[in-house]
Amino acid sequence: MDYRKQSLILHEKWRGKIEVVPRVEVSDREKLSLAYTPGVAEPCLAIHEDVEKSFLLTRRWNTVPVITDGTAVLGLGDIGPEAGMPVMEGKCALFKAFGGVDAIPLCIRSKDTDEIVRTVELLAGSFGGINLEDIAAPRCFEIERRLKEDLDIPVFHDDQHGTAIVTAAALLNACKLVNKQISSLRIVINGAGAAGIAIAKFLLRFGVGDIVLCDRSGILSEEDPALNPAKREIASLTNRTGLRGTLSTALRGADVFIGVSGPRCVTEDMVREMAAGAIVFACANPTPEISREEALHAGAAVVGTGSSEKPNQINNVLVFPGLFRGALDVRARDINFEMMKAASEAIASCVKEGELSPDYILPYAYDLGAHEAVAKAVAAAARRTGVAAL
16 A cells, blocks of 8 residues: 555545544534533632642543654655644544543744743643653653643653653663663664653663764764754763764664654664664654664574564554643653553553564553553652642
């Protein structure tokens, strides 16, 4: 199937992937008077007295916006908020299908950090949590930071943390296959944007000690005056041996390659120079850093990609529906590291020991049991760490 051509045909047929459906009947005078005027005045007054009752008397408790400015949509780049709408609608459909979460696409016509932050702050009273999506780095880091500081509902940038969570889950199971401990790995990440930096930070807190990040210019070094603040910060936390040079240099002797960058930047020769039992996660879409077939031919033990057409798809759809389901169920004020770590471990645990193989290190995206496991683990971690109201 030519997915691109068929998808365009279907999008014209669908005219949108989500819709609003009433949960109550308004088919006669009595029902209308209860759902709307005059009866609706009572819940309004109750919320006026105690705004927390908005979580009990409205759908706020289960509603999340998927917010973008359209500057980093898939691998398409800055295509604008309207052009990003099909992705945001798709995300909303996945929220509902896999997590039972009502999600609404909000595509903002601004690239100004202050305007975006203020817009979300003004709308936050309608939602139980905030999902940020496809906002370019480094602006995305500041937007998320400020919203997390200012709002009392969870804020989650999926391109950063969803990607990091599912990558860690894949790594946990891949390590079992190659008989290595996650703490002993030397990892090279290519791509120092939102996803690459978030993955590095998450894996450092997960216990990985030796990580090297690369961008188009090569290995990140904190001595490079051209680095933006986000890259300078992560450079100060990584590359502990002071490597300089290209991606090829970084990969020599590395245990793991994680690609969140662009097409065909890794060769078979580069994989051959990695350590025995090499793990290759080449996740660029639609064309990976190296094809699965090439990586295996070069000796990689485990290969994951971002493609649903290949085994071991490393995709954050395994994360966000269950993560928000768990956070909303306990009315969490934040999504913290412990909740994200619990999500990674829950995803990894869904592949049982007898099922684990080089072609099966993650559950499938449509595995409802995996989403339920994530929700349960996240809710428990929220309670354990004191950020749950319920």
